[in-house]
Amino acid sequence: MSRRFFDDQDFQAGQVAELGAAASHHIGKVLRMAPGEDIEVFNGRGGEFQARIDSISKKAVAVEVLSFNDVNRTPPLAVTVALPMIKGDRMDYAIQKATEMGAAQIVVLDTERCEVRLKGERADKKLAQWQAIAISACEQCGLNIPPQVSGVENLKNWLGSELPDHRLVAHPGEQPFDPAVLERGASLALLTGPEGGFSDEELSAARDAGFVPFALGERVLRAETAPVALLAALWAWLG
Known part of the structure; x- marks a missing residue:
């Protein structure tokens, strides 16, 4: 190649x-x-x-x-990955691997228990850096349409925006997800939490916005690991 x-x-x-x-x-x-x-x-x-x-x-x-x-190598489901701000190089890792796993869009969120906060010019520079990381990941993995990296957006504001019909929020202790509801060619919003997890208020707001809580196994995944593992599970479920 x-x-x-x-x-x-x-x-x-x-x-x-x-x-x-x-x-x-x-x-x-x-x-x-x-x-x-x-x-x-x-x-x-x-x-x-x-x-x-x-x-x-x-x-x-x-x-x-x-x-x-005329080839793009995109997955069968358009997934918007919404993940929290993560400290240091682990955020770069999360962006890179989510891109490699076929995320159609990546939204960076500000949640109550985020490890770091970014605003203004500093946030703009980081977004440009993360977009470059996503493009580099596409160069490596063969995707031809890089995901748009956007944010940093307040979680509650994002929950009130126009979102895909299928909505999942990863949360430890919930029931496993039933992949039978997934449809090829559809779109999905996948919300994952920070190291400290979502607050009760945030999880309640996600439920009110139509997000279905689910767990992937019995283990608690790190914030940068969860999006990658969940995307891999989605593609396995869809065959």
Whole structure:
């Protein structure tokens, strides 16, 4: 499999395209690839392009776009993963792995028991960092449509927004989820809690918003582990 690179532009087969700064730096400076090498490029709008490196300069990499492959490798269920702010690199891990597991959208929430709080410019910088992590994860795993990472949003405000019809909230001690209600091609909101869990008030608000509490086994998962494990369970249930 050729190395894959994201670049936000309209590629056209049969044309030479100059890649943006991020992709050019990765190809020319980090990987030290050479003209003539085959790669894949995608722009996040669906599908991927087979390409060949045409030239490498100090400023940019140019590629010859050879052909288009209309494939996205998306899972059979569009899942919005809503997870709390998690401290340090564990948040990066959660974003990366949720993307690899096929989350269609990722929403970062502020809950009562969050380990960290972000606002203003600091939050904007973190969101940009997490979006870049999601894109990098797509380059690695083969997805062609990166999830949009949004937030940081207050949990109660998010619960009052327009959400998918199917809604699940992970909470220890609840009954196992019945996968029979899932439908291929449908959409689902999957809400997971912080290290300290949801408060009684938050869990009640989630129930009032139509979220069905469920547990995945008898163990209490860490905040960064829960989204990944639950997505894996969803795909196993759907076969």
